[in-house]
Amino acid sequence: MDWGTLVATVSGGLIAISGTVLADQLKQRHEKARSSAERRRAVYIEFISAAGVCHARLRQIAQGTGDGAETASAARAALTDAGIHEVRERLFIDASTAVAGAGQAMFERLRALQRAVAEGAGLGSRAFHDVYHPYLEAVWAYRVAVREELEGRFLAPATFGWEEWDGTDRCPVCRQAA
Helix, strand or coil: CCHHHHHHHHHHHHHHHHHHHHHHHHHHHHHHHHHHHHHHHHHHHHHHHHHHHHHHHHHHHHHCCCCHHHHHHHHHHHHHHHCHHHHHHHHHHHCCHHHHHHHHHHHHHHHHHHHHHHCCCCCCCHHHHHHHHHHHHHHHHHHHHHHHHHHCCCCCHHHHCCCCCCCHHHCHHHHHHC
16 A cells, blocks of 8 residues: 555545645635624614614604693604614624724714603794704714724715804804804
């Protein structure tokens, strides 16, 4: 028996098996990373969409003429109806630290807006604007954080011809007050 042939055959087989196992592990790692990125992107979009639904409802309530109890109840329901609490929990699980922090800041500003509307702040009131513009700034900070994480690209207010993210430079109420 020729031992050289046997050793070469066994060695070749081990190399082939090792290469196959390594290639399979790399493929699984790549698929897992891609799946994780897709899951994060989905929850990022779902979170800002839920916030947008809630924001739109709060603006609608702030335009209304309901009584105090009715307005407060509708403002409380806006958060629940938008489903933002559930999405926020998924955001905390899947998001990077930067995006989770920006999302939490945005949620806190949305809650401040919700409380102001529940207390009767009308759309054109100073009380509404005092919480509305910080909310807008937080929304854009969240968008910037998501964009930087997912695409590595920066976004600035000047991109849209704006001076600030908070919208005060474009707000007729704020410009009239100044």
